Structures are given as C-alpha cells and as structure tokens.
C-alpha cells in the first residue's frame with residue numbers, strides 16, 4: 001500500500017519521460033529500446049586487437065595467459081557501445097541519480113547481447129561488489145541490480161543463483177575513474193577483494209556482472225581472487241566499455 005502511494009506521488013511530482021523521444025511514462029520506450037544496438041562483434045579482452053567470438057581470448061593471448069597466469073578471465077562480453085543510443089546517459093542516471101528502474105532496459109540489453117553471442121550458460125552470477133561504505137552512501141549496488149535481473153532473464157525457465165556475499169570488497173579504493181594510467185589502475189585495485197565461503201564457488205563457472213568496464217582491471221582482479229579460491233572458469237558481462245587509451 002505504502003509503495004503504491006509512493007509511486008503515485010513520485011509519478012505526479014516527477015513524471016517519467018523516455019530518454020530517447022520524451023514520450024511520457026517510460027524511461028526507455030519500446031521503440032527507442034529496439035533502436036539500441038548490441039555490439040555486433042567482440043574483441044579479445046587481453047590484447048584488445050583481435051575480433052573474437054564471445055569476447056574470449058585470442059589464441060596468442062590464451063597461450064600467453066596460460067604461461068604467465070596473468071589473465072584469469074575467459075572472456076569479457078560487452079553488450080553495447082558506451083556512446084550509442086543513450087547508454088551512457090542511462091548508466092549515469094542509474095548509478096548517480098539512483099533511478100533503479102533503469103536496471104530493466106540495461107539488463108535487457110545485456111540479455112540480448114548474451115543470447116546473440118551464444119555464450120555457454122554459467123552456474124552462478126556474481127556482481128562486482130562495492131565497498132560497504134560506498135554501498136551505504138549509494139543505497140544500492142548497481143551491479144547487484146543488474147545481476148538480479150540477469151539471474152531471472154538470462155535463459156527462459158532457469159533462475160541462476162546470484163551470490164552477493166561471497167566476493168567481498170574489503171578495501172576501499174580510489175575511484176578507478178580518477179586514475180588515468182592502466183598500470184596504476186591495476187595497482188590501485190590489487191588486494192581490494194576477498195572470497196568469503198569459497199566452498200560456494202569451488203569448481204563453478206562464474207559470470208561476473210558489472211555496469212561499465214574501462215580497462216578491465218577491476219574484473220581481472222575479481223577473477224584472480226575467485227580463481228585462486230577454486231572457481232573453474234570466470235567470464236564477465238558488462239553493459240558497455242568506456243574508451244580508454246593505454247599509456
């Protein structure tokens with residue numbers, strides 16, 4: 001009852017308009033949604049050069065990563081282009097203006113991309129965690145909302161478990177957005193995560209979920225920690241990837 005009244009008041013005070021065409025009543029209307037394109041191809045997440053099915057490692061990177069053990073991620077799948085179809089605006093409103101309902105169009109874009117690339121289904125989903133302090137400030141973890149949506153919608157008839165208390169962010173880090181250098185980003189995020197109850201992930205195929213990846217340093221660090229706690233294979237699915245020049 002209370003939530004109905006709250007929705008009514010909010011709708012009257014702050015009517016919702018489609019971010020694309022300003023039609024009232026939707027954040028993203030069906031027509032504008034259908035115009036959002038998923039990325040037609042993925043690149044190898046390690047060298048970021050070769051186009052490769054499902055965002056997996058190219059052959060050379062796979063060999064190098066086996067040898068150096070420097071890339072414990074099987075794939076990074078990027079659903080859409082950051083700059084395309086109002087994606088960056090949606091992500092911004094979702095994250096910083098706390099518009100939780102945007103998890104639906106964003107989640108749908110992720111599902112569409114996942115299906116297009118015929119990715120093998122994971123055993124479990126894990127959202128990239130926020131530090132508890134940041135979670136308190138923001139009130140929700142945007143990656144968790146997306147993972148919940150994916151858990152229910154990734155494949156018809158299957159509810160994928162979403163583990164929220166297994167991968168933990170134990171150390172608060174400087175925002176990766178503030179660091180412009182790839183090496184510094186890797187350093188900044190090192191040791192930020194830990195695995196609680198490793199038996200939950202042992203020998204499991206995991207899909208990591210996040211809204212935006214830039215260098216992939218955060219995803220890579222999560223994967224490293226999960227792998228050393230006994231996970232079998234780790235892939236990642238993000239809405240978009242922000243342009244970043246390595247130097």
Ligand SMILES: [Zn+2]
Nearest residue numbers: 018021029032
């Ligand atoms: Zn529209």
Ligand SMILES: [Zn+2]
Nearest residue numbers: 044047058061
């Ligand atoms: Zn490669």
